[in-house]
Amino acid sequence: MTNYFNEMMENGAVRAPYAHLQGWVDQMPAELRNLKQAEAEALFRRIGITFAVYGEGGDPDRLIPFDMFPRVFSGQEWSRLERGIKQRARALNAFLADVYDRGEIVRAGRLPAKLVYLNEAYEKAVAGIRPPKGVYSHIVGIDLVRTGPDDFFVLEDNCRTPSGVSYMLENREIMMRMFPELFAQNSIQPVEAYPEILRRTLASVAPEKCDSEPNVVILTPGHFNSAYYEHSFLADMMGVELVEGQDLFVEGEFVWMRTTEGPRKVDVIYRRIDDAFLDPLCFRPDSMLGVPGLMDVYRSGGVSICSAPGAGVADDKAVYTFVPEMVRFYLGEEPILQNVPTWQCARGDECKYVLENLGELVVKEVHGSGGYGMLVGPKSTKEQIEAFRAKIEADPDNYIAQPTLALSTVPSFVEEGVAPRHVDLRPYCLVGERIELVPGGLTRVALREGSLVVNSSQGGGVKDTWVLAE
Amino acid sequence: MKLTVEHVTTYVYDQPVRGVVQSHRLLPTQCQNQSVERWNVTVSDGMMGGSFRDGAGDQVQAWTVTGPVERIEVRVTGVVTTTDCAGVLRGNRELIPPVAWLGETGPTMPDSGLKALAAGASGETALPLAHDLSARVSEAIAYTPGATDAHTTAAEALEQGQGVCQDHAHALIACARLRALPARYVSGYLFTDSDGTGHEAAHAWAEIWIEGLGWVGFDPANACCPDERYIRLGCGADAAAAAPIRGIARGPGSERMEIAVAIASAQQ
Structure with a gap:
């Protein structure tokens, strides 16, 4: 039986960050809790925030379960996390600036050339183009899991357009509305500034040719997109226009937005569409979502695109293994946050270890996603393990393996009352002229007993995430 | 060898389009194999967009034409000495x-x-x-x-x-x-x-x-x-x-393209 780290209880005692929550729970009768839960759900429905978190798909009209029991970090715990997250965001951006320039990390033999330059996300079209302030990934979502008081591991990096931040803001809003007394008792650092910091970050990377207050817009694929709610929410909160490709056009050296008062120049585009759809002239010619000519304007310094086209090469699963190396290479520092140990089946000795320990490991396809083509050793039958062994032996290059992580738990409201449930965390680091991180993030919780899968498509929910003032 | 280039591409739209965006790779590569003596690219009714040198060394020049327009002519003329x-x-x-x-x-x-x-x-x-x-x-x-x-x-x-x-x-x-x-x-x-x-x-x-x-x-x-x-x-x-010219027209209707290229040796 694995011993999971419970973030609230340690050796029978309540850990300091949760001190005020024990009384709160003890004094909440079941009827009140049910009433509050119903109220929370009604609020979410009224806001219109529904299912799709992280673009997982699923029924777009289903509510993602909200668990009222907050997750709490002490100021001290957070400050170490914050340093680690910012360090990683700096290294990832340094890597992107390098691979679209001279590729020193490859020349130095620290990372295989093919991994970068034959990566699907590597864009030849932006090689040699330096974006404003040298920033490629302006919103870095880093998925973290915890296994002990001081043990955090990075599961993956999201350098393109990480979603879910609207949940971070809405979860807080709803908690404050329903339990104002909690916010009086605990000194919880605010996250409300996120939209304003995001706007400031985007404005700080306005292109060279912009000589006035930058006009920032959010480019969405449209209302049929699963994250459309978040796009419109962020546009509202930032006080910027939400546009679709058809609202923009290129004329001369700039991108323009159609408005009732005539065309208005656009300086910074926070795009929530994929590279392939940005500009039919440069990428997929059949794309109806993008803006013809946009890439030429971008490459000649007339507009900024956030995240920069080609940023995805930094968050590839195989490149992930090298992020600690990037921290050392570019920053000359030791990584504060650790990667999950990963065995590459492409390497003979590591493959041997993997094949000998299949029962304890999680094996993934290098380029797979969404949990397909995956083996979770401890949850698989002998037959499944043997079938997977044959697949690895046939094509070892295609597989990596990781230990099954003992994800930490946080008390959560369940049918029977309060019980520990496993969680992860996605903080959103903003990179522009400065690197900033609001104290908080999105905590996902596996609401099924014993489940380690926090995905909303498999019974996952969300929680408010508190960082206490030091 | 001294070569003169005259390259005219004409786009004809069966009904007027609202605008055209083009991306040109129409400048000779800057390399020791060739040197440009004279080079000129024009786009009828066109507005020059941004230009830059890409990661492969190509000089890219963007153009836009504001409609309504029924016909566009891209004309390249120049003299290049090749080795x-x-x-x-x-x-x-x-x-x-x-x-x-x-x-x-x-x-x-x-x-x-x-x-x-x-x-x-x-x-x-x-x-x-x-x-x-x-x-x-x-x-x-x-x-x-x-x-x-x-x-x-x-x-x-x-x-x-x-x-x-x-x-x-x-x-x-x-x-x-x-x-x-x-x-x-x-x-x-x-x-x-x-x-x-x-x-x-x-x-x-x-x-x-x-x-x-x-x-x-x-x-x-x-x-x-x-x-x-x-x-x-x-x-x-x-x-x-x-492609030397990539382009997209905004508007319905179809496009017809004609290309005329003449390369001559200037020494004769």
């Missing part, structure tokens, strides 16, 4: 490493025919191998204008055994990549004597990376390597990526 460098591209400043040109794209996707063609080539080192690959592509695809169109893939052209320079280049690129040689598509102009043997003046060929030498041009359509008769404009992973 025979035995097919080797010299002095082009580029950032993209050769390994990045090993990746396949749609038109160069290998099938069993291309795999067999590539596997049959021999050469102890990269250079003779590349020459053999080019010779085999020349042999396998007969120059037949009209047999293929802009969307024909290398596999399809090989299958029917007919094609034009675009198909030859795509097939050679596919084969070179199959033999682990980085390869790319080059667009440019070709001066041909008036004896009628020459191919189109708006031409395309392939470049293959040869360790120690650099990028070497191969023109399977003419069974030779580029010499002083060639003017290089730009490159890309395939024809679409290397």
Whole structure:
């Protein structure tokens, strides 16, 4: 039986960050809790925030379960996390600036050339183009899991357009509305500034040719997109226009937005569409979502695109293994946050270890996603393990393996009352002229007993995430 | 060799369009193989957009035309002095490493025919191998204008055994990549004597990376390597990526395009 780290209880005692929550729970009768839960759900429905978190798909009209029991970090715990997250965001951006320039990390033999330059996300079209302030990934979502008081591991990096931040803001809003007394008792650092910091970050990377207050817009694929709610929410909160490709056009050296008062120049585009759809002239010619000519304007310094086209090469699963190396290479520092140990089946000795320990490991396809083509050793039958062994032996290059992580738990409201449930965390680091991180993030919780899968498509929910003032 | 270029592309729309956006690779590559004496690109009613040099060394220039417009003329005129460098591209400043040109794209996707063609080539080192690959592509695809169109893939052209320079280049690129040689598509102009043997003046060929030498041009359509008769404009992973003019018109209706290219030797 694995011993999971419970973030609230340690050796029978309540850990300091949760001190005020024990009384709160003890004094909440079941009827009140049910009433509050119903109220929370009604609020979410009224806001219109529904299912799709992280673009997982699923029924777009289903509510993602909200668990009222907050997750709490002490100021001290957070400050170490914050340093680690910012360090990683700096290294990832340094890597992107390098691979679209001279590729020193490859020349130095620290990372295989093919991994970068034959990566699907590597864009030849932006090689040699330096974006404003040298920033490629302006919103870095880093998925973290915890296994002990001081043990955090990075599961993956999201350098393109990480979603879910609207949940971070809405979860807080709803908690404050329903339990104002909690916010009086605990000194919880605010996250409300996120939209304003995001706007400031985007404005700080306005292109060279912009000589006035930058006009920032959010480019969405449209209302049929699963994250459309978040796009419109962020546009509202930032006080910027939400546009679709058809609202923009290129004329001369700039991108323009159609408005009732005539065309208005656009300086910074926070795009929530994929590279392939940005500009039919440069990428997929059949794309109806993008803006013809946009890439030429971008490459000649007339507009900024956030995240920069080609940023995805930094968050590839195989490149992930090298992020600690990037921290050392570019920053000359030791990584504060650790990667999950990963065995590459492409390497003979590591493959041997993997094949000998299949029962304890999680094996993934290098380029797979969404949990397909995956083996979770401890949850698989002998037959499944043997079938997977044959697949690895046939094509070892295609597989990596990781230990099954003992994800930490946080008390959560369940049918029977309060019980520990496993969680992860996605903080959103903003990179522009400065690197900033609001104290908080999105905590996902596996609401099924014993489940380690926090995905909303498999019974996952969300929680408010508190960082206490030091 | 001093070459004069006159290249006119006319777009006619059957009903007026609201606007046109174009991206041009219409400037000769800055390299030791050629030097520009005079060069001018105009777009009728056009507004110049941004320009930049991309990671492969190509100079890209954007243009827009504000509608309504029914007809656009892109006119390129210039004089270039070329030097025979035995097919080797010299002095082009580029950032993209050769390994990045090993990746396949749609038109160069290998099938069993291309795999067999590539596997049959021999050469102890990269250079003779590349020459053999080019010779085999020349042999396998007969120059037949009209047999293929802009969307024909290398596999399809090989299958029917007919094609034009675009198909030859795509097939050679596919084969070179199959033999682990980085390869790319080059667009440019070709001066041909008036004896009628020459191919189109708006031409395309392939470049293959040869360790120690650099990028070497191969023109399977003419069974030779580029010499002083060639003017290089730009490159890309395939024809679409290397196109001298890429453009999109906003508005309904269809487009008709006419191209007239004249390359002459100025010394005669």
